[in-house]
Amino acid sequence: MKRKSIHLLILGVLFSFVACAQKTDLEKTQATVNQQTIKDHIYYIASDEMRGRNTGSPEILKAAEYLAGQLESYGAKQVPGADGWFQPVPLRMKTLATSASLSFGGKDFAMNTDFLIVDGESGDFDGQVVYLEYGLAGEYEGKDIEGKIVFAKAGDGETSDRRGILTLSRDKRVLAKEAGAKALVEFYSSPSTTWASLTRAFNRVGISLDESGDTGAIMPHLWLKDLDNANQRFMMTKSIKQANISIEGMTNALTGDKNVLAMVEGTDPELKDEFIMFSAHYDHIGVGAPNAEGDSIYNGTRDNAIGTVTVLSAAENIAKYPLKRSALFVLYTAEEKGLLGSRYMANNPIIPNEEIVFCWNSDNGGYNDTTISTIIGLERTTAAQHIKDANVAFGLTAIDDPAGEQGLFDRSDNVNFARKGIPAPTYSLGFRAFDAEIGKYYHQQADNPDNVDYDYLEKFFKSYVYASRLIGNDSVTPFWVEGDKYYETGKKLYGRE
Ligand SMILES: [Zn+2]
Incomplete structure (x- = not known):
């Protein structure tokens, strides 16, 4: 009896040791994504102190330093060829x-x-x-x-x-x-x-x-x-x-604006030559006239402190548990001025575009349904199933762009990479229509960090990070769905036949 229970104990210890050494991607996701951490980042990036992170402002430079500091603290590395953690963007x-x-x-x-x-x-x-x-x-x-x-x-x-x-x-x-x-x-x-x-x-x-x-x-x-x-x-x-x-x-006059970037090398000797790019813009539209409540700061919580922090969450997770593919993390300036930071990077890449096999962009206007996440271009790439599965794992449903009339795919940073041929959907908070509920906060002074649902955000963030892991570890490289507008451009970029 005694012997048997010792055996069982040893077996149990062994079992949990093995389980620990071989955590699943789902367990690895749960191990790092934490609601309080998400909240702290969002509260800081969208604070009044940041004064709406306008391109060309001193505050956006402060935000850039903060983001670089976080990436460094996770153990992500500088990208060879970059200016430290940055790519200066020549904005006039x-x-x-x-x-x-x-x-x-x-x-x-x-x-x-x-x-x-x-x-x-x-x-x-x-x-x-x-x-x-x-x-x-x-x-x-x-x-x-x-x-x-x-x-x-x-x-x-x-x-x-x-x-x-x-x-x-x-x-x-x-x-x-x-x-x-x-x-x-x-x-x-x-x-x-x-x-x-x-x-x-x-x-x-x-x-x-x-x-x-x-x-x-x-x-x-x-x-x-x-x-x-x-x-x-x-x-x-x-x-x-x-x-x-x-x-x-x-x-x-030239501004001092810059994109922030970092990387984590992949673990697979072959797949590490392929990069998954995790991107979001961190600029917003600054300060304007006060609204009825006397608020003049456009804090840009949904747009796009949240997207910025999804990329930080992916970086923290992947630096701790690297993927088979290499990971590139990029935070853009000047999206609100016409997608300028991303355009500059797409035209002046530090990691060659043909080595970037997927751009997992994150940008947000707002949300009106906390049971879903909305992916602009979900069904346009072969990564769709991973994204759907990752959402289901955290009780959400992934849906594709419900507001085609808004042309959202072409209005965020992802399009600059799609045009080069890189599969590039945009992950967004759940919305089923671009309605009045979205309009209450979209590019408004009221887009503050104290009026978002952090229980929902936790699920939303975990889904993003879990999808990142599934895509980055899949032996099959993601690509455009056949017949897509960018399918042929993609074939040329990667020399696919
Ligand atoms: Zn945005």
Whole structure:
């Protein structure tokens, strides 16, 4: 009897030893994700002291230091080629011109009424006129542009929406500058957006990405109102040779913004060459006018202290229990200014994009259902089942984007990597519609850390981390579902046949 119980005891000890040495991914998830830790991080990142973590503010730099300190404390490593824990992002903050003029052929145009300054700096810019049709690639061939002012029509003759025209416009600016132009003026004739709303949109202190690495000379770029094409006809029929631009009071300065990044090497000799990227933006929109309660700070708890902390939770867990694949943790600046931090990283990768097999992004507007998590692009990658299973394990159901009309997949940092071909869904708090409940907090002063449900967050965080483990340890590499918009781009990126 006695002997038997000793045997049983030894067996029991052995058993628990083995169980401990071989914890399952579920047990490893439960071992590190803790509600109080989550809460402490969120309360700090979304505190009033952080003043809404606006791009270009001193507070966002403080947030960056905090995040780097956490990653280091978990035992994650710096990424070779990075600047310590950071990737500096060359963001340029520009102020508005106090006055400006444009004239050609004896006609004078007035700032805001007739033309808008898309970009530029103070100075006088007089030069010979070169007229191109749209100013697109190919139109510059064989032309002498050096020191001249390029005039062209806005858009490309097909694109009619404002965002599309703006994207084209940005590319045209790069082309004109590369060709040596002194300035670029686009004849804007699209009826899709009113001139008044464009004036409002452009007359903000702006943040833009300076990818030229050159802030010494900022080429003026104007949009000239020309709804009836009269100015364009005037320039052509009169064969205008000379134009004059003058800008006053406009300044440009680089901010100190940076992406924060760290890594944990994988344990499998083969799979460790593949990286899973865990990402979220940590910036928000700063301070504005006070609301009815006198609150002027946009704390950005849901958007996106929560996403930032999901990445911290994954880092803490994976640093303690590394995955077979390598893990890259990235926290972006300037998402709210147009996905700029992630765009810079996607175009200037430190770990080559083709080594990143999955981007597990985390971004949030808010929630209206605490029984689910909402994954933007859930069914678009082969990791869907792992994500669903991970949610079920913690009593949640994973659902795909219910608000297709919002175009959310294309409105967060994930899209910059999707465009490169990297499978990149975004993990979000549970919502079934972009309704009034979401609107109460989304980009509002009320998005505070004291009005979120931390019991729900604990489940939400555990599901994210557990899904991370399942994806990172699966012998099969995740990919786009066949037929997806980015499937072919992905095949090219990874050389898949
Ligand atoms: Zn966000």
